[in-house]
Structures are given as structure tokens and as C-alpha cells.
Amino acid sequence: MGGIDILLLIAYFISFICALLLMAALFLYFRKRFRARVVSLFMLAAFFFLGAYTVKMAVAFWIRFSITSGDSAVYAALKSQGWAIAQTGTTLGLVILTVLMYTRRQDLFMIFPAVKEEAKRDADA
Template sequence: MGVIDIILLSLYIIAILTAVYILFKHRSYFHERFQKGVVSVFMLAMLFFLAAYTFKMIIVLLIRAAAIFGFATPELSTWLLQGWTIAQIGTTGGLAALAWLTWTGRYDQFVTLRRLDKKIEEDIDDADA
């Protein structure tokens, strides 16, 4: 294992830990907002991006560790590539949403979840009748 491997593994671990820390510290905000039924679109996009980014960093850590420690197999490589693709779709989607909100300056948009819940309940009630 070379110096670059140690540096990369350390950076990947730091990135994972800091992203998890940010998600953990914002959990009370999301819990409160979901309970009230209204959440900021910008914060929702940030949550989506950070969750996808964290997953992506775990995948890259596994890819690098498999190469360094020699436990890479063709099957594992396939799974990791698929995971990387899913994570990249998520991070790109999250970044695109954040960029759109930044470009338009619409930081004050909110999603109302209660109306969606009531509509779903009404549809279920109508289907049961």
C-alpha cells in the first residue's frame, strides 16, 4: 500500500464521516418539518444530494479498498459499478436541483406534504366505497 492509497482512503473516510455528520445534525430539522407537513425544497434537495453523495463515497471506498487489499472479484466489481452509477444519478440529480434553485433564487419554496397525505387517504377511502 502506497502513500497515495493511504491519502485516498483517509480522504474518503473523512468525506463519509462529515457527510453523515451533516445528515445527523439536520435530522431534527427534517423530523420537525415532516411532522408539520411542510419542508423547504432547497433543504430537501440538500438531503437528497448528501444521501446520494454519502452512498457514492462508500462505493468508492469499497472500490479502492478492494483494489488495495486484493479482494476484488468480477462480481464485486459489477455490483460496485452498478452502485456507483445509481449514486452518480442521485448526486447529479441533487446538484441539478440545487443549481436550479440557486439560479432562480427560489430558496423559499416549500413542499406541502399534508395535502398529499390527505389526497392519498381520500383516494383510498373512495376506492373502498
């Protein structure tokens, strides 16, 4: 394992930890926003992008780490598919964020209707 591999492992690990911390913070943010029944579409798209990026960093870390520990055809296929799914999600998230930014739609919100007490009681029964 060369110096560049060690540097990449450290960078992937730090990126992964930061992404997990951001995901946790955004999860708490969205819990509050869903209770208030108003969610920013821009923040939702950012959450989707960050989720895909977190998966991508986990797969990147797995690929880099597994180079030193041997490999099989099954693991190689799983890594390739995982990377493709994570890259597709990251790209989709970036496209959504770019469209929202350049159409000046950063301030779009989804408003959820209030749940009436009667409907809630019927659902509980």
C-alpha cells in the same frame, strides 16, 4: 498500497463520516419540519444530494479498500453499478440545487395539510 491510496482512504473515510453526521442532523431537522407540516424544497434537495454523496463515498471507500484485498467479477460489477447509481443521484441532486439557486427559488416550501382528528380516528379503527 501507495501513499496516494492511503491519503485517499483517509479522505474518503473523513468525507463519509462527515456526510453521515450531516445526514443525522438533517434527519432531526426534517422530523421537526414534517411535524410543523412545512418543508423547504431547497433543504429537501440538499438532503437528497447529501444522501447520494454519502452512498458515493461509501462506494469509493469500498473500491479503494478492495483493491488491496482481491477482487472477483461479481464484486467488480456491483462496484461499477453502485458507483453509477451514486453518481447519477449526486448529479441529479446538484442539478436540482442549481436550478433552484439560479431561478431564485430557494425559498419554496411544501405545506402539508393538517390531519383532522376524525380522519385520524377512522384510520386507527
